[in-house]
Amino acid sequence: MNFIERYKIPLLFSIAAIVFYISFGYHLERSDFLKLISLYVTLFFIAYIFIERLKLNFWFLACLGIIFRLVFMATIPNLSQDFYRFLWDGRLLAQGISPYLFTPASSIALGVTIEQSTELINGMGSLNASHFSNYPPINQFLYTVAALISGKSILGSVIVFRVIMILADIGILYFGKRLLEKINLPVKNIFWYFLNPFIIIELTGNLHFEGVMLFFFIWALYLLFKGKWFWAAVLIAVSVSVKLIPLLFLPLFFKWFSKKEVPTALNLTSLLSFYAVIGLTILITFLPFLSWEFIQNFSATISLWFQSFEFNASVYYIIRWIGFQIVGWNIIGTAGKILPVLVLLYILAVALFRKNKTPQQLITAMLFAISVYFLLSTTVHPWYIATPLLLSVFTKYKFPIVWSFLIVLSYSAYGKNGFDEKLWLVAVEYILVFGFAIFEIIKNDLFNLKKRPNILKPNLK
Known part of the structure; x- marks a missing residue:
């Protein structure tokens, strides 16, 4: 049996998904909600078929996820205008000007020259243009990379962003698979991220950097669970310097470092050292702008x-x-x-x-x-x-x-x-x-209760 005969049904679904992603990326206006939701529901159904119904191997699904992302490579985001601000910040920083000290509106008033400034400000909108940047330094570095590679073309910079997004998602796929294997969960679970049309559209399509932040964070967790807490702390700090969200998780590591088999003093030392490395690394990334x-x-x-x-x-x-x-x-x-x-x-x-x-x-x-x-x-x-x-x-x-x-x-x-x-x-x-x-x-709590021994039941032995 050749490849086409063996994968006939998956290939048909794959072609259909590619067509729908093309329609989503190149022929959709955000205001056309009926078309938007119709395409999205269909793509979500196809993803469900791939992940839960068709018994496909890991590499086939991984290749599909990459192909679906590549569909968006040459299109301008159509559901979000935030990327215009990313481009602005990167082009400003490439000139040695801090995006934290000048709003786009004030930059123009001061005579700062930015390539395609009119298109960028009109694209980001007056509200965004009137505020200082709130994107952390590692994000700003990535914006600057796009400006240095393609600082005179909006589409060129968008393509640079997309390459970064796709590489980050591939990294999540790699470490996600290894982490699932480590904690004895089905490897297919990672495809609810990697093949999810929500992720493909919002991150690769609309250029939001949550995927980059999550790549560093999942990598950090993988290292932490292998006992390499120092490098885990460094990567957590890097993820914070992409998006601030991981700061919420820092208190949760308290019990992880409070294990009975390790002396309390050593636990406390490790925990404080872990937090110190995170804090110092974050400080280093912010230092050029402080x-x-x-x-x-x-x-x-x-x-x-x-x-x-x-x-x-x-x-x-x-x-x-x-x-x-x-x-x-x-x-x-x-x-x-x-x-x-x-x-x-x-x-x-x-x-x-x-x-x-x-x-x-x-x-x-x-x-x-x-x-x-x-x-x-x-x-x-x-x-x-x-x-x-x-x-x-x-x-x-x-x-x-x-x-x-x-x-x-x-x-x-x-x-x-x-x-x-x-x-x-x-x-x-x-x-x-x-x-x-x-x-x-409720379901999981009941399941856990059933697994616990009944302390009220007498021991008849």
Whole structure:
């Protein structure tokens, strides 16, 4: 039996997926929500067939994931305009000018010359152009690489970004496979990340750098579980310097370094050394930009995400509605300060009172920490879900896969007449995600209870 006969059905699905990805990347307007959701649902169904139904080998699925990503290589992102700001920051830094000290609007006013400045500012929008950059230094370095390689072509820089994204995802596939083998979980789980149309579209297609951050973080976890905590700490710091999200996970390592077979003093020394390496490495990456003005601008821009911006939120929207009923106005300024504190208290509680001493326990704690963070956030853009999705691959929980499917509903807010968020669709998204998560938690707790010995049952021996 030749290759085509043996893989006839998978090849037909593959060709169909390529056609749908081409349509998604080259012939779709964000405002055409009906077409967007139709293509997305179809691609998600095909991914499900590949991962769960067809018994395909690892390398066939890996090659498919790479091919699907290559489809987007020559297209400009159509669901997000953030990449215009990435290009701006990179071209500014390539001239030796810190993107943390000048907004795009102020740069133009000061006479700074940026290639294709009009196209970049129009592309990123006036709101983005009026704020300082909030992207950490390793991200800025990658933006600068694109500027140095192709600083006069938007498409050329986009292609550089895509090569970086694809290499990062291949790295995630490699270390994800090895990590799954180490903790005795099915290797096919990694394809719920690598073949997921959500990841392919949002990261490779729309150029969000969550994949680069996750590559360094998963590599770090792999090294940590092999006992190489020093290099794990360095890589965690690098991941933080791509995206700040891994900072949330730092308290969760407390129990990992509190193992009974190791003396308490040695545990404490290792833990403090681990945190010290992370802190020092982060400091080194930020060092070229450090100044009092940088600290003010960077912190002020980040605070906007908690106290000014609203999109696709869940619990916060309920709080906002209650606020309107009680005081008559939007209480985002107050809620945006309180909700992060609640997240921090939750993470500290998980760090102190939950067993996080095995790889699966630690990753599960991270999954719930990031999920609670997003459920209490005022802004949840679709690409944010990449982090809980990847973490879920190494656990018993699949609700982030459901979330990665339903997150497409948030794009209904971008209509032909401008931005108009449909709260009933937001409600559908989160009711289903909450419902599935609660079902899984109850199911897994019952399973764990059945595995525990019944201490009330008398020993008849």
